Amino acid sequence: MLRGLEISDMLIIDRLELGFQPGLNVLTGETGAGKSILLDSLGFVLGWRGRADLVRQGAAQGEVTAWFDIPEGHPARAVLEEAGLPVSDELILRRVNTSDGRKTAWVNDRRCSGEMLRSLSETLVELHGQHDDHGLLNPRGHRTILDDFAGLDDARAAARAAWSAMGHARKAHDAAQQAMEAIRAEEDYLRHAVAELDALAPRSGEDAELDQQRRHMQGAEKIRGDVVRAYEGLGHDGAEASMTNAMRWLDAAADRADGRLEAPMAALGRAMVELDDAMEGIVSAIDALSFNPAELEETEERLFAIRGLARKHDVAPDDLSGFADDLRAKLAALDAGDADLAELKRSVAEAEAAYDAAATALTEARKEAARRLDTAVTAELAPLKMDRAVFETQITPETPGPEGRDTVAFSVATNPGAPAGPLNKIASGGELSRFLLALKVCLTRGQVGLTMIFDEIDRGVGGATADAVGRRLAAIAQGGQVLVVTHSPQVAALGAHHWRVEKRVTDGMTTSTVVPLPSSDRVDEIARMLAGDTITDEARGAARALLAG
Numbered sequence: 001m002l003r004g005l006e007i008s009d010m011l012i013i014d015r016l017e018l019g020f021q022p023g024l025n026v027l028t029g030e031t032g033a034g035k036s037i038l039l040d041s042l043g044f045v046l047g048w049r050g051r052a053d054l055v056r057q058g059a060a061q062g063e064v065t066a067w068f069d070i071p072e073g074h075p076a077r078a079v080l081e082e083a084g085l086p087v088s089d090e091l092i093l094r095r096v097n098t099s100d101g102r103k104t105a106w107v108n109d110r111r112c113s114g115e116m117l118r119s120l121s122e123t124l125v126e127l128h129g130q131h132d133d134h135g136l137l138n139p140r141g142h143r144t145i146l147d148d149f150a151g152l153d154d155a156r157a158a159a160r161a162a163w164s165a166m167g168h169a170r171k172a173h174d175a176a177q178q179a180m181e182a183i184r185a186e187e188d189y190l191r192h193a194v195a196e197l198d199a200l201a202p203r204s205g206e207d208a209e210l211d212q213q214r215r216h217m218q219g220a221e222k223i224r225g226d227v228v229r230a231y232e233g234l235g236h237d238g239a240e241a242s243m244t245n246a247m248r249w250l251d252a253a254a255d256r257a258d259g260r261l262e263a264p265m266a267a268l269g270r271a272m273v274e275l276d277d278a279m280e281g282i283v284s285a286i287d288a289l290s291f292n293p294a295e296l297e298e299t300e301e302r303l304f305a306i307r308g309l310a311r312k313h314d315v316a317p318d319d320l321s322g323f324a325d326d327l328r329a330k331l332a333a334l335d336a337g338d339a340d341l342a343e344l345k346r347s348v349a350e351a352e353a354a355y356d357a358a359a360t361a362l363t364e365a366r367k368e369a370a371r372r373l374d375t376a377v378t379a380e381l382a383p384l385k386m387d388r389a390v391f392e393t394q395i396t397p398e399t400p401g402p403e404g405r406d407t408v409a410f411s412v413a414t415n416p417g418a419p420a421g422p423l424n425k426i427a428s429g430g431e432l433s434r435f436l437l438a439l440k441v442c443l444t445r446g447q448v449g450l451t452m453i454f455d456e457i458d459r460g461v462g463g464a465t466a467d468a469v470g471r472r473l474a475a476i477a478q479g480g481q482v483l484v485v486t487h488s489p490q491v492a493a494l495g496a497h498h499w500r501v502e503k504r505v506t507d508g509m510t511t512s513t514v515v516p517l518p519s520s521d522r523v524d525e526i527a528r529m530l531a532g533d534t535i536t537d538e539a540r541g542a543a544r545a546l547l548a549g
Helices: 035-045 075-083 114-124 139-150 153-185 187-200 206-234 239-256 262-288 293-313 317-381 429-443 463-477 489-493 519-531 537-548
Strands: 002-010 013-019 023-028 061-069 090-098 103-107 110-112 125-129 390-401 404-413 451-455 481-485 497-506 509-516
Touching (some): 035 061, 035 451, 035 481, 090 114, 139 153, 187 317, 206 239, 317 390, 489 519, 489 537, 497 519, 519 537
Parallel strands (some): 451 481
Antiparallel strands (some): 002 061, 090 103, 497 509
8 A cells, every 4th residue: 555655856856755545536627737647656666667758857867665564365475586686565666756757666665677667666556547458458367367357267277287287298209209219210220239338248347357367377377387497497407406316415414513514505495495485476476377368368358359449439438338338228218119199198188188178167157257247347337327338248268278278358339239358448537437447346345455546547437427436436445445536526526535736836836735734725726626717615615525425
């Protein structure tokens, strides 16, 4: 709900601060007094696109501040939270326009864009008038308006969920089908590659093992001859034989050497033991260095085969086993693909059937709601002296989407037998205003938290019709807030709060101001609206009668 508006240096407004109240707020004044400037200023702070030359002549900048009450559950809170802006019970919008055209905006003292202001304004204010090019006159929003009237949030949510599920099912099926087609295109390669890999059956780490074995055998081939020759030099025909002979000769001479040979013989014995150990180690080495040349050939052939296959498939040798598993998985998917595709196709069919049911239910609910809305609007048109007019909510098929497959458009025919058409194309100015009012009366029942502005919606009507317009505006304002700019005394008299817009000239400077009217001043203002510049006692009497209801 709009609680206040502060305007500085905008067009012919010097400085102005207004406090608004719940209920029906009426703004009156002579033509040209500046009523439209108030709406231009409010539209400016709400981010609406309008006239560019808003800054008062001679001022460096113009500024407008508006503050709103946004209780718990108000849709503006969700917009603020999504944008990461501060949220409280009071929402303050401020926007500055410099004389060179630059615009800057704040929401609760945080810088923001004009687009953010527009997003908030959609939850805060509705403007209705003859030149309204959004809201009720915009066919793109008629479906949402009808759904809100019918309370179809759950039905729309069901359709959106079914649409999303159908999209996921189709996506999964298409992806699987494309994958199958890609696998089929390389089926011959896959089967040949898997057969080749299965025949070789490489193991992870086998490349390193084979390389080590190959190096070992190649090295053994080079050094085994030297080791054998060393063995032969130490064996029975070499050092061992010489040491044995020496021990025998010393032993024969020991008895005659008076103990001098005991130490040499002991050392020689120890040497023979060490020689025996050395001979055993050499024999073990010779055994370890012994290999079958065919084994080397086999090792090299397998090593080269593994490395050749790795180069062929552009993978590391140790990854061949995993690569083979991947290829086998593709073949398994191919072999099982038809069954999987059939299952995915069944899922698509089930999702499509679920969406069809949800969309059909939504269409039927919209048709039923359209009949109720048409009846309600028709009932409202009669007191507005449009009992021969026809209002119709047309529902036609459109391309399916997340919110169903219906196009909704409000059409009117101003006289029986006349062709129906869009509101803004068929109705005249006064008729259009009354159509909009009747429609809004039906749509706002039970709606809270929104400020509605009606800009001279009573233009072109008077007498009992103007009184009917005023009473419907007052009905809409019950439990909410309506601001109406009016030239109709019948409408002005039904306002709960009344402001008069005045234009003054001081020192050659024209300014516009807004004056709240107490009950006594309201009589003269409504009398002026009835009689013109010269207010008579009869006009005052008529004004009092209107105020008395």
